[in-house]
Each structure stands twice: as C-alpha cells, then as structure tokens.
Amino acid sequence: MKRVVWYIERDFLRWVRGKVNVFSSLVMPAAWLIFVGLALPIRFTDNYLDFITPGILVMTMLSAGLSGGTLLMFDKILGFFNKFLALPSPREDILFGKILFTSLRGLIQATIILVIAVLIGAKIYTPLQYGLTYLILLLFGILLSAFSTTLVLYLEDHDSYAAVNTMISMPLFFTSSALMPYSVMPDWLRIVASLNPLSFAIDAIRAADTGAMPVMQIGELGALCVIVTGISVYVFRRVTV
Amino acid sequence: MNAIETHDLTRYYGTLCAVNRLTLSVDREIFALLGPNGSGKTTMVLMLTTLLLPTSGSATVSGHDIVRSGQQVRRTLSYVPQDMAVDIKLTGRENALLFARLYGVLNPKDRVDEVLAVMQLTGRADDLVRTYSGGMRRRLELAQALVHEPEVLFLDEPTLGLDVAARATIWEHITALKKDGMTIFITTHYMDEADRFCNRVGIITKGTLLALDAPSALKAHMGNDVITARIDGEFRDPAVDGVTLFSYANNEASYLAENGREALPLLADAFIKSGIRVRSLALREPTLDDVFLHTVGKSEEPVGFDQTKFRTMLRRRK
Numbered sequence: 001m002k003r004v005v006w007y008i009e010r011d012f013l014r015w016v017r018g019k020v021n022v023f024s025s026l027v028m029p030a031a032w033l034i035f036v037g038l039a040l041p042i043r044f045t046d047n048y049l050d051f052i053t054p055g056i057l058v059m060t061m062l063s064a065g066l067s068g069g070t071l072l073m074f075d076k077i078l079g080f081f082n083k084f085l086a087l088p089s090p091r092e093d094i095l096f097g098k099i100l101f102t103s104l105r106g107l108i109q110a111t112i113i114l115v116i117a118v119l120i121g122a123k124i125y126t127p128l129q130y131g132l133t134y135l136i137l138l139l140f141g142i143l144l145s146a147f148s149t150t151l152v153l154y155l156e157d158h159d160s161y162a163a164v165n166t167m168i169s170m171p172l173f174f175t176s177s178a179l180m181p182y183s184v185m186p187d188w189l190r191i192v193a194s195l196n197p198l199s200f201a202i203d204a205i206r207a208a209d210t211g212a213m214p215v216m217q218i219g220e221l222g223a224l225c226v227i228v229t230g231i232s233v234y235v236f237r238r239v240t241v
Numbered sequence: 242m243n244a245i246e247t248h249d250l251t252r253y254y255g256t257l258c259a260v261n262r263l264t265l266s267v268d269r270e271i272f273a274l275l276g277p278n279g280s281g282k283t284t285m286v287l288m289l290t291t292l293l294l295p296t297s298g299s300a301t302v303s304g305h306d307i308v309r310s311g312q313q314v315r316r317t318l319s320y321v322p323q324d325m326a327v328d329i330k331l332t333g334r335e336n337a338l339l340f341a342r343l344y345g346v347l348n349p350k351d352r353v354d355e356v357l358a359v360m361q362l363t364g365r366a367d368d369l370v371r372t373y374s375g376g377m378r379r380r381l382e383l384a385q386a387l388v389h390e391p392e393v394l395f396l397d398e399p400t401l402g403l404d405v406a407a408r409a410t411i412w413e414h415i416t417a418l419k420k421d422g423m424t425i426f427i428t429t430h431y432m433d434e435a436d437r438f439c440n441r442v443g444i445i446t447k448g449t450l451l452a453l454d455a456p457s458a459l460k461a462h463m464g465n466d467v468i469t470a471r472i473d474g475e476f477r478d479p480a481v482d483g484v485t486l487f488s489y490a491n492n493e494a495s496y497l498a499e500n501g502r503e504a505l506p507l508l509a510d511a512f513i514k515s516g517i518r519v520r521s522l523a524l525r526e527p528t529l530d531d532v533f534l535h536t537v538g539k540s541e542e543p544v545g546f547d548q549t550k551f552r553t554m555l556r557r558r559k
Contacts, residue, residue, distance in 0.1 A: 006342045010328065010335075017330045017369075079324025083385075086290045086320040088312055089343050241292045 003089045007097025008104075011071060015105065025067070029060045029113050036179075038120060044184050053117045054133075054205035055178025057110050058198055061137050062172065064106025065144025066165050068098045069152045073161045076152065082241060092233045098149045099229070103141030110137055125209060132208040132218075139221040140201040143228055150232040153239055177202050197224065242304045243268035244393050244424035245289060249298035252284050252448075259284040261448035262298065270440035271419050273427045275533060281448040282428035283323075286395050289426070290320040303392050319386035323398040325378050327385070329371040333362050336370060337384050344389035356384040360414065376407025383414060393424045400434060412438050436529040444536045451536045456529050463527045463535060466501025468508060470494045473518035479511035488534040495531065 016022060033056050037049040045051050072094075075081040084094050118124060125133075148165075155161050175189065176198035182190050193199050204217035245267040252260040260281040274282045287293035289302060291311040300307045303317040327336050337357060341349035357366050360380040370378060379399065386394060399415070400408040416438060419425055429435055435442050436456045444452040444459075452459055468484070471493055478486045478494070484504045488495045498504035501524045512519045 003343055006339055010331070010339055013335065014328060014330045079322045079326035080328075082287075082292060082322050082324075083320065083326055084343075085292050086315055086318070087340075087343050088316040089345070240294055241287060 003093045004096045004100060007094060008101045011097065011101040012105075025063060026060075026109055026112055028063065029056050029109075030116055032056050032059065033113060033117055034120065037117075044181060047123070049117065049121055050123050050209075051181070052179065053114075053122050054202050054209065055173075055176070056113060056117070057133070057137060057205065058140060058176075058201045059173055059178060060110045060113050061103075061106045061141045061201070062144060062169055062198065064102055064109055065141050066148045066169060067105075068102035068145035069148030069161055069165065070158075071102065072098055072149045072152045073155070073158050077158060085239065085241070090237075091239060092236045095146070095149055095232055095236045099142055099145045102145040103138055106141045106145075107134060107137060110134075123209075129208050129211075132214070133205050136201050136204045136208070136214070136218060136221065139218065139225050140197075143197065143221065143225045146225070146229045146232045150228075150235050153235060172196060172198050197221075200224075245272075245300070245302055245426060247289070247298065247300040250285070250288060250295050250300050251297045252281075252288060252293065253296045258448050260288070260295075263445075263448070263450050265443065265450065265453070267424060267426060267441075269419070269422055269424050271415060271425045271427065271438060273429055273435040273439040273442045274445055275429065275432065275435055275442050275529075276445040277537065278430075280445050282445060283397055284448075285445070286320070286397050286426070286428060290318060290395055291315055292320075316389075317391060318393040318395060319389070319391040320395045321382050321386050321397065321399065323401055325375070325382065327370050327373075327378050327381050330369065332367050332369055333357065333373065333377075333381050333384075334366040336381055337388060340385040341388040346389050349388070352388055353384075356387045359387070360384040361410075374407070376403050376410060379403060379407065379411055380414070383411070387418075391423070393426065394418065396425065396427045398428055398430070400429070400431060408434070432529040432533055442529070444533060446537050452532070456532075459532045460527045460529065463497065463532055465497045465499055465527070466504075467525055467527045467531050468496040468498050468501055468505060469523050469525070470496070470508070470512070471520040471522075473520055476517060477515060479508070479515045479517065481507050481511045484508055487531070488538055495534065497527075497531075497535070 033049075033053070037052045037056070040048055042048045072081065075084070085091060151164065152161055155164070175192045176196045177193050178198065182193065185193060200217050200221055204214040204221065207214040207217065243266040245265065247263055247265045249262045249264055250260060251258070251262050263285065274285060276282050284293065288295050289300060289307060291307050291314050294308060302314045305313040305317070307314050331339075334353060334357065337353045338349055341353050346352050354363070357363050360383055362377065362380055362384060365373065365377065370381065373381065396415070400411050403411065412434065415425055427439065439456065441453065441455050442459070443450050454462070473492070476489060476492070476494060481504065483500070484496045484498045484507070486494060486496055496504070496508065505522060505524055509519070509522060
C-alpha cells in the first residue's frame with residue numbers, strides 16, 4: 001500500500017508543478033455547464049442547470065479517468081514504465097497508483113465544477129446526497145482509469161491512444177442520459193443510453209438528488225469496478241514489453 | 242555461481258529472430274555487448290531484466306531463473322534503459338527517493354544522500370531535474386539504480402548522447418562499481434569505450450554471438466596489422482597476396498596484412514599500377530573497431546562488405 005502512495009506522490013507533484021494542466025482540464029466541463037447548462041432553451045424542465053450538472057460531473061470524471069491512460073502512455077514512451085517494471089515491487093502497484101491518482105484528481109476537478117454550478121445557481125443538496133454523489137463519481141473514476149491504463153499496455157504510441165480516447169469519450173457522452181431524460185429520447189437512443197455505463201453513474205446521482213437511495217446502480221457500478229480492476233491486475237502482473 | 246548465466250537464450254518477434262541461442266556467463270566484471278542497431282542487444286537486456294519472456298532457452302541472474310523467479314531477479318538487479326527516464330518536474334533528490342522507497346530500502350533518506358554524494362550531485366540535489374545537463378541526468382539515473390545496492394547492473398547505452406567529459410565521468414563511476422564487486426552488463430556502440438573500460442566484450446549481429454573475449458585477446462586474435470588507405474575517386478581492390486580487404490567505407494579501405502611493414506610498399510605499388518589515386522596509407526595495430534568490422538562483415542554479407550559482389554558490380558559499370 002505504501003508503494004502505491006509513492007507512485008501517487010510522484011504523479012501528484014508532476015501535476016501541481018505543471019501549472020497549465022491543473023486548469024486546462026476544467027475548461028471543457030465548465031464551458032458545458034455555463035454555455036449549455038444556462039443557455040439551452042429546454043422545455044422538459046424549468047431548471048436545466050440542475051438537470052445537466054450530474055452529467056457534467058460524470059463527464060469530468062470520464063476525462064479524468066481517461067487521462068490515466070495518457071499518464072501511463074507517457075511513462076511508457078519515455079522509459080519510466082520499463083524502469084518501474086524492473087523493480088521488485090508488485091507490478092499492480094503501478095496500476096493502483098494510476099487508478100487512485102487519476103480518480104482523486106477527478107474528484108478534485110469535480111468539486112471545482114460543483115462549486116461553479118452552485119455559484120451560477122444550481123440547487124444545494126444535503127451532505128448525504130453529496131456523499132452519495134462522490135461515492136458514485138469515485139466508483140466511475142476507478143472503472144474508467146482501470147480500463148484506460150490497461151488499454152494503454154496494448155497500444156503502441158500516444159497517437160493511437162489519443163485516437164481511442166476521442167473515439168470513446170464523445171460518443172459515450174452523447175449517447176448517455178447526460179443531456180436529456182429518457183422520456184424525450186428517440187427510441188433507438190433510449191436503448192443505447194440505458195446500456196451506457198456513463199448513464200449508470202448519471203442516473204444514480206440523479207436518483208440520489210431526488211432523495212432516493214440508488215443501491216442498485218451503486219451495486220452495478222461497484223461490480224463493474226471489481227471485474228474491470230480484477231482483469232487489469234491480472235494483465236499488469238503478466239505484462240512484458 | 243555466476244551473476245549472469247544464459248543457456249541457448251532465444252527470442253523471436255513473430256518470425257524474426259532477435260536473439261538466437263545465446264549462451265553466456267558473466268560475473269563480477271564489466272561486460273559489454275557490442276552490435277549494430279537492431280542486432281538484439283536491447284532484447285537481450287530486456288529478457289535478463291524480466292521485462293520480456295524468452296521464446297526458448299534459459300537464463301539466471303544471481304542464481305534466480307528469469308522466467309520462474311522474476312521477483313527475486315528484480316530484487317538483485319538494477320536496470321537503466323537508454324531513454325534517460327528521470328522526472329524533469331521533480332528534484333534530483335525526489336527522483337532518487339522514489340526509487341529508494343519503491344525498493345524498500347531501510348532509511349531511504351540517508352541512502353539517497355549517500356548515492357547522490359557518490360554521483361557528485363549533492364550540490365544540485367534540490368534543484369529540478371529540468372535544469373540538469375545530460376551528464377547529470379545520467380548520473381542521477383545511476384544514483385537511482387544504486388539505491389538498493391544491486392548485485393547486477395544493466396546499462397543500455399549508458400553514454401549515448403553525452404559529451405566527452407560526461408562520458409569519462411560515467412565510466413569512472415562504472416569502473417569504481419566494478420571494483421566493489423558489482424557485475425555490470427552494458428550495451429554500447431562505442432568501441433573505444435568498450436576497449437578501454439570493459440573486461441570482456443561480446444559481438445552480436447542478427448541475434449547471434451560471433452565473438453566473446455577480452456578486447457585485448459580479440460585484437461590479438463586478429464593477429465595481423467591493419468593498413469588503411471584513403472582513396473580518391475573510384476576504388477577497386479588491386480588484390481595483393483598476403484593482404485585482405487575487410488572493409489571499405491567513406492573512401493577508406495581497411496586491409497589486414499600478415500606483415501604490415503612488407504605489405505605497405507607492395508600495396509602502394511599495386512594501387513599505382515591499377516591507376517587508383519591514394520591520398521594516404523597508414524599502418525597500425527588492430528583496434529576493436531577493426532575486430533568489429535571484421536567479425537560483423539564476415540557474417541552479414543548483404544549488408545556488410547562483399548568483395549566478390551563489389552568487384553562484379555564495378556566491372557559492370559565499366
């Protein structure tokens with residue numbers, strides 16, 4: 001466990017000393033929140049900002065989770081990964097370090113987005129509801145970062161990862177329940193959206209916001225996390241260059 | 242028990258054979274694997290550091306099998322890849338401390354102070370690596386590799402891209418480590434460095450080990466004198482008895498001669514008779530460069546120099 005902390009410390013120091021990238025990843029979700037959340041003329045609800053905020057929070061975690069892959073890709077290209085693999089410490093520590101770092105970084109970014117949302121007029125919820133929101137976001141972050149870091153092991157260079165990244169993130173976002181409720185979706189989109197893991201997280205947060213206990217969705221996300229992380233650990237243990 | 246033992250170690254990438262039945266033992270010495278680009282040097286290091294599984298054959302590092310006991314192998318070795326992978330946004334001390342902690346060294350902070358002092362980085366330890374020169378980054382990598390006092394040190398092209406002074410410093414450190422009983426396995430392109438600092442060298446081409454001995458022994462084994470001729474314009478081997486051409490590149494022809502002093506005037510005459518303009522002729526003892534060209538040239542006909550083909554080609558041009 002200690003070793004995971006050292007790996008996280010390394011990534012954290014590199015992140016906060018990067019100056020620009022601390023803020024750059026916030027621009028996109030903040031822009032969605034402000035320009036779409038406040039401006040889009042929507043008929044199905046009188047407060048679109050409250051509706052779209054869970055979607056934007058999950059979107060923030062999505063790009064944070066996929067950035068885990070970018071981090072590992074650069075470690076791989078620059079030779080750090082080989083050095084880490086040649087260490088006697090268990091190789092899954094590298095994986096856990098990346099998962100936890102990117103998920104925690106995602107939660108920090110999500111917090112800033114949440115603060116912006118409240119500042120521009122989103123509803124304030126109870127501490128329990130926020131607690132549930134964070135739990136759901138954390139599970140979703142772990143799921144995405146475990147997936148993206150493991151995917152990188154099979155890719156050759158940063159270009160192919162960047163391509164996969166764009167290929168995944170935009171379609172996932174638009175085919176989820178982030179922007180509109182199931183009731184106003186065309187039939188074909190409703191089916192796709194209900195199978196999209198992004199929707200699991202978004203729907204769970206919306207359920208928590210209405211005061212419900214989204215046990216089912218949290219359970220589903222948790223189970224997905226365990227399965228994907230399990231596969232990732234298996235792959236990392238056997239990895240060769 | 243030798244620090245490194247390999248037996249028929251083989252690695253294929255698809256149908257390409259990167260390392261071909263390589264048998265080797267290395268112990269408490271500086272051993273250099275020499276070879277052209279793509280000859281299998283790095284593949285060899287990757288297998289011995291457990292980053293790549295061999296296709297067949299076996300190897301042990303400090304007595305541990307590289308396939309079955311990967312973790313024990315990794316505990317006894319350190320690996321410095323050729324990429325200069327140090328975090329430029331961290332300080333030298335932070336870089337070294339990370340490795341000391343990951344290796345589970347006792348008193349990591351004291352140990353880091355020690356290795357930084359050995360690598361003469363104490364004064365700059367708390368500066369960001371961004372501000373370090375190439376030579377300092379290399380030394381920092383060595384410091385990282387030494388934190389856990391490894392038995393075997395693998396260095397992939399340790400002096401690549403460094404200036405003369407930085408290279409000299411790196412070799413000073415490597416030589417000192419060997420004196421302390423460490424086994425050092427190096428890959429390099431630089432023959433002069435291998436000649437001066439390594440106890441034994443292995444020459445590898447297309448995955449096959451062609452020569453293995455001390456640099457002095459390899460040179461002595463060539464036995465003969467080397468004559469180099471700088472040629473102006475078109476070149477064709479005048480074919481003198483007792484003199485064999487073994488390489489021609491950049492207008493410089495290298496010959497092996499049984500008796501250099503006697504061959505020199507004969508070769509000069511032959512050149513004049515065939516109408517080849519010679520700028521200079523030099524007689525010298527063989528260097529490791531010559532050994533390398535001789536060994537690699539013999540094995541690798543399409544890429545290396547082939548006298549017969551070369552002559553046929555020139556004849557056709559007339």
